[in-house]
Amino acid sequence: MNYIWRYIKRYPGLLALDVFGSLFFVLVNLGLPTVLSIMIDQAIIPGNQSLLFTLAMVMLGVIILGALGRILLSYASSKLTNIMIRDMRNDIFDYTQKFSHEEFEKIGVPSLVTRVTNDAFVLMQFAEMSLRLGVNTPLMFLGSIVMIIITSPSLAWIVAASMPFLLVAIYVIAKKSRPLSEAQQTTLDTINQYARENLTGLRVIRSFAREEYQEERFNKESRHYSNIATRLFKLMATANPIFMHILVWMIVLIMGLSLQPLAVGELQVGNLVAFVEYAFHALFSVMMFSQLFIMYPRMNVSSNRLQEIMNTEISISVNEDGITQTETHGYVTFDNVTFAYPGETENPVLHNISFEAKPGEMVAFIGSTGSGKSTLVQLIPRFFDVTLGRIIIDGVDVRDYNLKALRQKIGFIPQKALLFTGTIGDNLRYGKYNATENELERASDVAQASDFIHKTQERYHSFLAEGGTNLSGGQKQRLSIARAVVKQPDVYIFDDSFSALDYKTDAELRRRLKEVTTNSTVLVVAQRVSSIMNADQIIVLNEGEIVGRGTHEELMVENEIYRDIANSQIKNPTIEE
Numbered sequence: 248m249n250y251i252w253r254y255i256k257r258y259p260g261l262l263a264l265d266v267f268g269s270l271f272f273v274l275v276n277l278g279l280p281t282v283l284s285i286m287i288d289q290a291i292i293p294g295n296q297s298l299l300f301t302l303a304m305v306m307l308g309v310i311i312l313g314a315l316g317r318i319l320l321s322y323a324s325s326k327l328t329n330i331m332i333r334d335m336r337n338d339i340f341d342y343t344q345k346f347s348h349e350e351f352e353k354i355g356v357p358s359l360v361t362r363v364t365n366d367a368f369v370l371m372q373f374a375e376m377s378l379r380l381g382v383n384t385p386l387m388f389l390g391s392i393v394m395i396i397i398t399s400p401s402l403a404w405i406v407a408a409s410m411p412f413l414l415v416a417i418y419v420i421a422k423k424s425r426p427l428s429e430a431q432q433t434t435l436d437t438i439n440q441y442a443r444e445n446l447t448g449l450r451v452i453r454s455f456a457r458e459e460y461q462e463e464r465f466n467k468e469s470r471h472y473s474n475i476a477t478r479l480f481k482l483m484a485t486a487n488p489i490f491m492h493i494l495v496w497m498i499v500l501i502m503g504l505s506l507q508p509l510a511v512g513e514l515q516v517g518n519l520v521a522f523v524e525y526a527f528h529a530l531f532s533v534m535m536f537s538q539l540f541i542m543y544p545r546m547n548v549s550s551n552r553l554q555e556i557m558n559t560e561i562s563i564s565v566n567e568d569g570i571t572q573t574e575t576h577g578y579v580t581f582d583n584v585t586f587a588y589p590g591e592t593e594n595p596v597l598h599n600i601s602f603e604a605k606p607g608e609m610v611a612f613i614g615s616t617g618s619g620k621s622t623l624v625q626l627i628p629r630f631f632d633v634t635l636g637r638i639i640i641d642g643v644d645v646r647d648y649n650l651k652a653l654r655q656k657i658g659f660i661p662q663k664a665l666l667f668t669g670t671i672g673d674n675l676r677y678g679k680y681n682a683t684e685n686e687l688e689r690a691s692d693v694a695q696a697s698d699f700i701h702k703t704q705e706r707y708h709s710f711l712a713e714g715g716t717n718l719s720g721g722q723k724q725r726l727s728i729a730r731a732v733v734k735q736p737d738v739y740i741f742d743d744s745f746s747a748l749d750y751k752t753d754a755e756l757r758r759r760l761k762e763v764t765t766n767s768t769v770l771v772v773a774q775r776v777s778s779i780m781n782a783d784q785i786i787v788l789n790e791g792e793i794v795g796r797g798t799h800e801e802l803m804v805e806n807e808i809y810r811d812i813a814n815s816q817i818k819n820p821t822i823e824e
């Protein structure tokens with residue numbers, strides 16, 4: 248509730264309008280039974296036509312005012328909830344932008360999506376309901392109780408006696424709904440996860456002919472969700488008949504016990520009608536308010552899930568006041584770096600890594616799969632922070648930089664090329680939004696991407712489908728390399744980014760890259776010896792440790808692991824450039 252209130256109180260004007268609409272609505276609705284009572288007792292029964300007409304006009308006026316109050320209330324509550332949810336979603340989105348990989352892994356991307364969409368929607372429903380019912384139902388209840396006592400104190404106990412039945416029913420329903428709501432949201436996370444996996448992994452699923460397995464897995468979870476939802480709906484559906492039952496019994500009791508006071512003239516017919524109406528309003532207010540109470544656990548679950556995002560501590564801060572300028576550009580030093588993935592401190596995946604690289608140099612990393620090559624280079628832009636030791640760029644520990652300034656220095660080309668929806672030009676300008684077409688042309692030329700770009704009808708204006716699915720793996724990799732070249736970073740990091748290229752293109756691309764990287768440091772993770780044999784320094788990793796370093800020629804003589812890797816590949820004649 249606090250979480251919703253934090254957003255709603257930002258708009259006091261709309262909140263005041265909501266309260267005003269509620270007050271108006273309550274006053275008008277409390278007035279109606281009294282007008283009706285006067286109408287029956289003083290106009291209809293004595294046959295006073297002119298008073299009847301006057302009171303009918305008063306009633307019409309009251310009804311119109313009531314409708315205006317309701318319109319005002321609906322306007323204020325829906326506008327306020329819409330603004331609230333917009334602000335809430337924006338805040339979450341902005342906050343998650345600052346998340347490091349650790350935070351994303353902790354919550355999980357599918358769960359984040361469910362939270363921002365579904366959980367936020369639950370909060371929106373609750374907020375709208377609270378604004379619509381939160382003020383007018385308690386007021387209506389109190390007002391009705393006062394009017395009940397005024398109208399017929401001798402019958403008031405019947406209303407009081409009905410209340411405990413109503414309150415117990417509300418409590419039981421709310422209590423039972425909480426675990427169901429929790430289970431519902433968690434199941435939705437899993438459904439979302441399966442749907443994502445299914446859509447992104449469509450080709451693999453089809454090639455392994457595992458559609459049925461996927462379907463079964465998805466259907467199972469879907470059935471589970473549907474079962475929970477049905478139980479929840481059934482529970483909610485029982486609420487209304489129970490409430491109506493209590494209401495009807497109360498009215499029957501009032502009618503039965505009113506015969507005696509009516510007979511002796513203690514009670515007028517009009518008063519009785521007004522009394523029944525006030526009793527109805529009192530119970531109905533509790534019933535309406537109970538909807539909030541019943542929905543509260545569900546809202547609470549969703550609110551906790553959203554607050555969990557906002558309360559997640561960001562392990563790698565943006566460091567706004569960090570260093571933004573350095574004298575040199577591109578000097579990289581690993582000083583005794585040890586790294587363990589968060590939560591796995593017992594088993595570091597990198598041990599005591601030290602090396603240096605300077606502008607104009609190419610340092611390459613090779614080793615068996617899982618030896619820690621990708622992890623090592625991901626520490627430079629601080630996707631994760633080192634556990635022990637330091638990484639120094641241009642004389643400054645990476646943790647002391649303003650994060651944006653640090654990443655500005657780096658051109659990271661990931662293992663899996665990722666492009667965004669938009670034109671080829673938009674994608675190439677991702678790291679330098681004001682790059683000219685000439686710059687794009689040059690970068691594409693270096694990245695061996697010009698040929699296929701020129702073959703497209705609109706060249707740099709050609710549209711790429713989501714994730715670049717209308718391109719081949721090699722084309723995506725070349726565009727991803729061109730994107731980094733456009734940025735002209737101080738440090739290039741190629742994380743196995745040549746793997747989808749044929750040997751000839753790979754060799755030509757590396758030759759051309761030299762032209763644009765004379766003042767930059769190039770770090771290359773590779774599986775193919777041919778991609779790195781011209782490196783100034785090759786670092787051989789094994790199980791997270793450096794087990795060899797030197798040039799290709801030196802390592803071929805001195806290092807058995809390197810020699811084994813190279814020999815297994817040199818059997819392929821195309822390796823020779």
Ligand SMILES: Nc1ncnc2c1ncn2[C@@H]1O[C@H](COP(=O)(O)OP(=O)(O)OP(=O)(O)O)[C@@H](O)[C@H]1O
Nearest residue numbers: 352588591596614615616617618619620621622623
């Ligand atoms: N996000 C992660 N959380 C926990 N452990 C991880 C994570 N990513 C990688 N690892 C582990 O870290 C080790 C090194 O992985 P890394 O991806 O750096 O190896 P690599 O040498 O780049 O392998 P490859 O050549 O197959 O890409 C592996 O044992 C891997 O299981």
